[in-house]
Amino acid sequence: MANAKELRKQIGSIKNTQKITSAMEMVAASKMRKAQERMSRGRPYSDHIREVISHVAKASPEYRHQFMIEREVKRIGYIVVTTDKGLCGGLNINLLKATIKNIKTWVDQDVEVDLCLIGNKGAQFFRSYGGNVVAASSHISESPAIEDLIGSIKVMLNSFEAGNIDKIYQANNIFVNTMNQSPTIKQLVPLDAQDEGEERHCWDYIYEPDARQLIEGLVTRYIESQVYQAVVENVACEQAAKMIAMKSATDNAGDLVDELQLIMNNARQAAITQELSEIVSGAAAV
């Protein structure tokens, strides 16, 4: 009977865990809806400003901002956006793996790497993996304000302006749908002229009042919006991944309980059978 007792205890503890995971699943589901809404509201702005910026980068403007000039690459910076908390499946590790792979291709070319980490998980990872971390910020709330982020980004941009870094990449998860988040790494500075296939004829904007002032304002706004969007999107990814992870944990716990229940019933039945046969054979002996 000792076996059955042990099993009962085990089932009890798994059921408790299951309660916790299913509660977490529901919390994540409701947070995800909000995060997703916030993300989709911000998307048009960041998409449009990216378009405008790529137009500007393609034009041949009278004033070239230093963020628009490609330099020889000696040292590059990564802005890596991860979550603060775990329990969200392979979300962070997939992103970090992709980042490491990307970093490695640069390191092989003797390029040095600086890191700016947003989110706790990235900081933890690079603490053990090694890497030159120049800025880190964590405990970003679920509705991040641009002011919370701009500090650590500024470090990167300043060292770009000072000429210490020649390229800045941004690594974050893109929310495809609830089941699917894809890690992406894209170039933030120098500005990336997209659809390079298009003909590059010489044209320029009319600037009112002043090209320099306008482009500077636009570029700042662009970087802010890209990083902000990355963080908001990351929150949505986190909640979605957490929901899925917790759902499968709950399901697994259910399967485990079923299995153990079966074993326990077997054991109990075996004990009863044994007792019965003992009594019967005892009675026969008398």
Place this chain on the structure above:
Amino acid sequence: MVTTVHCSIVSAEKEVFSGQVEMVVASGTIGELGIFPGHTPLLTGVKPGAVRLKLEGGEEQIFFASGGFIEVQPNAITILADTALRADDLDEAAANAAQEKAEKELADNKTDIDFGRVQADLQETVAMLRTIRKFRK
């Protein structure tokens, strides 16, 4: 001749408008702008004020933008506003209250206020009120 151009107004919070228009009137940094299809590429700032769109068929829609950028391409106009609202959604009472508050803060002459910020706030609310009045007429 092309008679319409695609125009989109986006604010940091959402896409406010997207569609074909015949004309866009907005207040740029150095003056009122009227933009027709086929305009030469232009990049300029936006002052707080009304943005008037003439839709296909002559219908007009008025929006309020509180600063940002306009990018004009021959086939597309993009207004990247800090905040943008449909004029119908503007709240006159709230704007009035905000104006009073900002004016009072400026008049109080306290030393601990951020003068530039309050002045910008005031400008914005005044522009908002102007849009409301123009729209009501």
